[in-house]
Amino acid sequence: MTTQQLIDKANEIRACALTMIFNAQTGHTGGAMSVSDILTVLFYDAMNFGPENASSPDRDRFFLSKGHSCEPYYAILGDRGFFPRSQLATFSQAGSPIIGHPNNAVNGVEVCTGALGHGLPVAVGAAIGAKRTGKAYKTFVVMGDGEQAEGSVWEAAMAAANYKLDNLWAVVDRNGLQISGPTEDVMALDKLSEKYSSFGWDVTELDGNDVSALHEYFHSDRPKGKPHMLIARTVKGKGLPFAENRPEWHHKVPTVEQLREAYTALGIKEVRF
């Protein structure tokens, strides 16, 4: 995809995710919007993972550790054809497998996530598995910034460096907010990149809402012998004029007027499942 196509796709995914949240009258709007560019670049540009190789042992592995941002993840899986896109209409409906956190009963989802601090350890295991079995697949995991307060993240950060997992890419969606307010007020994280550097990671910081920067990063040669950390600075609620940088939009649901306003801002005419 060209840069413009990635930008358009990310906005389409945002509109789709927001519509799912509106239909279900539940969801995590803010983080869904901040992470959409990261997920779009991973699934349409960077990873060797699609419905055609979803059960191949050689597929790249993806884990959404910030599981509450499942709406754009499901929207992408539906759009990529891991399951019929029409099923996105069942998001959070009674009996649907497409629930409010990633569920591996859905094709394309590797493991169930949503309890924070679980994704990085599992990704470390998948990356060790690749090394030990001589497989070339890469492992990707996306975490939240509020999630960094979970101790299990740092257990895994230590293990990833210990095992020199240069086949592991971790991304922190650094939107600066969590449910109670700014991360720096709730539990100070800075300097996050220095924390990971001191743990022995190859750390990069960039604008996580810039698809071309993300594209460049994921296609760049990284140092050998170290796991890779991308601190992706993002805007929570990105793309929604009424939600950007507002903590209350962590899990607020848009009104029908706000949904229309969002479509306009994102350049989307309509969303159909």
Add this chain to the structure above:
Amino acid sequence: MEMRHLRGAFTQEIERLATEDKTIFALATDSRGSVTLTDFAKHLPEQFVECGIAEQDAVGIAAGLANSGLRPFVCGPACFYSMRSAEQVKVDVAYSHTNVKIIGVSGGVSYGALGSTHHSTQDIALMRAIPGLEVFIPSDAVQMTALTDYLAKSDIAAYVRVGRGAVPVFYDVNASFTPGKAVKLKTGCDGAIIACGEMVYPALKAADKLNDKGYSFSVYDMFCIKPLDTIAILEAADTGFVLTAEEHSVYGGLGGAVSEVLSQVKPVPMTIMGLPDEKTFSGNSAEVLAHYGLTSEGIYERAVEGLKKWKSI
């Protein structure tokens, strides 16, 4: 009588299996010595993952290894794996259906005087309430070896708890075991003892003494807490009195599981023997068990008490 510890039986068998099947992995949390995995780590380094003292991470890593097509066994003290990493067992393993086996060693009050921090006396209650997870409490080394063979073949996640010390080997080396099927070790008509783990052998001794006094008891080894053998439990209830014995809290363990079955289908008087709801008495494991009457003598006494109370014998 031959005495063997179950952790040794496990590690001997798993190393044998892993030598042939390169997908079998063992993980430890600075626990290779206490689990007796030192030889495994030395002989099969490419199939061994040291996780450091980080149980949550170890279970998550195991789930990731399973996701990459491997068959990981996470091994360490039962007290930590049943509590510290309980959420990883629930989410990364059971809920996600990753084929991870958790081998909790030195379980129950094996660690004796190290105290409640190192006792695992809530693990049956906790683990059996998690959907998608099998739970086994084997009773001797022969059974542990057979169970290890099963676990290596099975695609279902499991939690297994074994003790620390050497305990009597009472099964014939050729005995076979089926998950979901309790082993009926004695047949009687005055009452039934259902035990698990290292309480099975004392239960057998208690039944011998009861027999000497003129009371015949059935004895069941309920090594499979989940899947539970409900048919055996209903059969035990035909005697009119069921006593359960376990190295676990009296809340939610084997006794709880048996009473859940009987109270709804065939209510009969029960005695649930286990550890009371208090900070555990301090001493070595034999002393702790003796303090709470979890011995053949203690089981005998509670059985007689039950007969007097419920059967007017």
